[in-house]
Amino acid sequence: MPELLTETSEPKSERRGVLKEMSWTMHLAMQSGRHKTGFVIAIILCTMGAAYIALGGIIPCVAMGVALFAAVSDFLLPVTYKITSEGASCKSLFFHHIIKWRDVRACYLCQDGVKVSPLGKPSRLNAYRGVFLRFPAGQDGPAGSATNDVLIAIRSIWGGEIRC
Numbered sequence: 115m116p117e118l119l120t121e122t123s124e125p126k127s128e129r130r131g132v133l134k135e136m137s138w139t140m141h142l143a144m145q146s147g148r149h150k151t152g153f154v155i156a157i158i159l160c161t162m163g164a165a166y167i168a169l170g171g172i173i174p175c176v177a178m179g180v181a182l183f184a185a186v187s188d189f190l191l192p193v194t195y196k197i198t199s200e201g202a203s204c205k206s207l208f209f210h211h212i213i214k215w216r217d218v219r220a221c222y223l224c225q226d227g228v229k230v231s232p233l234g235k236p237s238r239l240n241a242y243r244g245v246f247l248r249f250p251a252g253q254d255g256p257a258g259s260a261t262n263d264v265l266i267a268i269r270s271i272w273g274g275e276i277r278c
Contacts, residue, residue, distance in 0.1 A: 135199075136267050138250045138260070141192040154189060158182045184208045195247050197267045202230050202245050211245045218244075221268055221276045228268060228276065 143151040161182055166175035183190065187208045196203045201214040219234040224246075231244035247268075250260040265276060 135196065136263065137194060137196040139192050139194045140248050140250065142189045143191075146189075151190070154186055158186075193248070197247070197264070197271070199271060202247055202268075204245055204247065213245045215272050218272055218274070221272065221274060223265075223276050223278050228264065230268070230272075 165178040227248040
């Protein structure tokens, strides 16, 4: 569950909710069930076996396994999302994406998160630029309270409009 930390110098009734930091961790494999996780792991192992047979060595087999594991690491490993006054980030074992708020040109609301992009208008490059902040677990779309906390945090820091 994300935590919204507020400054406490003002009385509680007058507090504005100034964001200091918000972070949460998602582990998609744990949330999606054993069947999907087992299927992904089985695909990785089968591909490693095929690489061993086709290429005739342990090195191509291990290289294929590492490459596929890295490709699906955001599913298999926990990912930590963070929103601070400096920027937004998501971090896992194989990647660490950071974007500073001064570089953000647009934010796009998706069903399962918000794309924070340095591009001013929709482009094919959006998939490769910026940071995707997945909504916290257990929240169904923009109606959930943790989801609203994420949207409020982005609006209060960045100040721009979140597009659909």
